[in-house]
Amino acid sequence: MSDKRNKETSAEQLGVLFDPKNVLRTVASGFPVTSSLVEIQNQLEGHRLSKRLGEIEASLARKPDLNVSKEIEATQPKPAEGWTLVVGEFSRRICDVTVFYDGGFESASKKGSELFVRVGHACIVGPNAVLTCDEVVQVANAIAQQRHGQIKILTVFVRYDVELKPEDIDAGLSIFRITKRNEEGAQTIRAIYEKHGVSTLFPEPLETPVTFTITPWLGQEIAFLHTGEAPEVMGWPKVQFDTTVISHFKLPTDTAFKTFVTGVLPGRFMYAGSPVFTKSGTLVGVISDSESYKADAGRRAIIRSLLGHPHFRPPKTK
Secondary structure, eight states: OOHHHHOOOHHHHHHHHTSHHHHHHHHHTOSSHHHHHHHHHHHHHHHHHHHHHHHHHHHHHHSOOHHHHHHHHHTSOOOOOTTHHHHHHHHTTEEEEEEEEEGGGTOGGGTTOEEEEEEEEEEEEETTEEEEEHHHHHHHHHHHHHHTOEEEEEOSSOEEEEEOOGGGEETTEEEEEEEEEEOTTHHHHHHHHHHTTOGGGSOOOOOSOOOBOSOOOTTOEEEEEEOOSOSSOOSSSOOEEEEEEEEEEOOOOSSOSOEEEEOOOSSOOSOSOOEEEOTTSOEEEEEEEEEOOTTOSSOEEEEEESTTOGGGSOOOOO
């Protein structure tokens, strides 16, 4: 606003002073004369303020104040960037391959109690479908036979009875088919947590079909959740997050059509079976093992790609 717009003419000032309400206020102010002069000044200032407020309202009605809009926008929460959303998705897909057995295997005093041992990780890739690598399945079968136990998939509160069909084993990968959802004891534990308002810390497993690709490429940035050596890890499952790149591909074998190797990792993983994914949330494979070369300062992950497994092949057309 220019100074000209803010200055009243003499006629405007006289109009304010001789307004009936203002005349009464002036007369009522009485003596001494200074009181009347102060009252007159107050009336003029009040008129200026009313006029200024009217101009501001008219200006805001014509167009919004961009500076104010920017300040309001700056206070709004920003959408998550980078790996955040993807890690959130796969933290709900990753689960444990376990073997449940009777405690009598360890000692007579534990007979009748149910114990379990974790064998490796797996990833829920769709309704009733849990993906892992053949190495995890082989270890789980050996322990189940030794301890007369059963292989189960374990999430936060829920465990699943599963079965493995011959057609679900191919390309170095295996898919457990869920046959039963078992929640004995889970409801009691949930009730305790919900009583303290922390039920949201334990979301249900994500069982929707996963986005995947069978064509990872050299140099592609990838990541995975895994059980590492970090102590006092919060949450469930107690996993770490690491990123790396695809360093090279291995020659195909009878058990794996397409296997790739990562760059040297900053740490080591304790279990195989972890899903490997990209920043866009695309599943590219499963960690099956690790290896290191003479000049490496650490270990590299060996990852089975999804190429060749029946679950990731396009449906046959008639």
